[in-house]
Amino acid sequence: MRAVILAGGKGTRLRPYTTLIPKPLVPLGGKYSILELIILQLKRAGFTHVTLAVNHLSQLIMAYFGDGSRLGVELDYSLEEVELSTIGPLTLIKDLPDDFLVMNGDILCDLDYRSFYERHVTEGRKVSVSAFRREVKIDFGVLGYDESGQLTSFSEKPTYRFDVSMGIYCINRTVIESLPVGKPYGFDNLMHDGLQKRELVHIQPFGGYWLDIGRPDDYQFADDNFAELAGKLGIDLD
16 A cells, blocks of 8 residues: 655644754654654555655655665655645555555554555545544634624624634545646545536544644643653554
């Protein structure tokens, strides 16, 4: 099984931690980088070939991981000359298999990657998206009103629930082959085009643990609680 990890972002939301090192190499618990944890999880799930799509400070990432032998996987790299967003980097990889897993390089979760991939393949999907239910609490009274300004509804500090993309997908190669090579193309473009063309995009809900380390407070939480998180992720710290 093949996985592609998107590790080319500048990590601007995670500054100052990413001032000198790329976000995927930011350490957790003083032992592992975020990207290292992801690769170890993928290896345990049966993914033997991992491609890192890199751009910002790519030389540091390549020097740190090398050919992947230290982690027991075959590791190679796809280098972006310019920023290509989320899906665009995949068009540069010429040896993609029929189906493959794609994920962001700043995610901690206990998703069963093998099961997610195998279901995608078995059901013959073109695109599978792992989704997580997030609750957003509004700390204000929310007003609803009509065109004349007449109050029609009121909610005091309501909580809204949304199914959000986890940044983990399975994609069939034909989807990537239909895109222009080396042009910016994001996950949002993929979703909008799928809706417009009425192409099937399968959403697979996930109810386990998921943390997107994109902001300083999220990273600090993960670092402070690393021992507990490692247990959730199945990482042996001994």
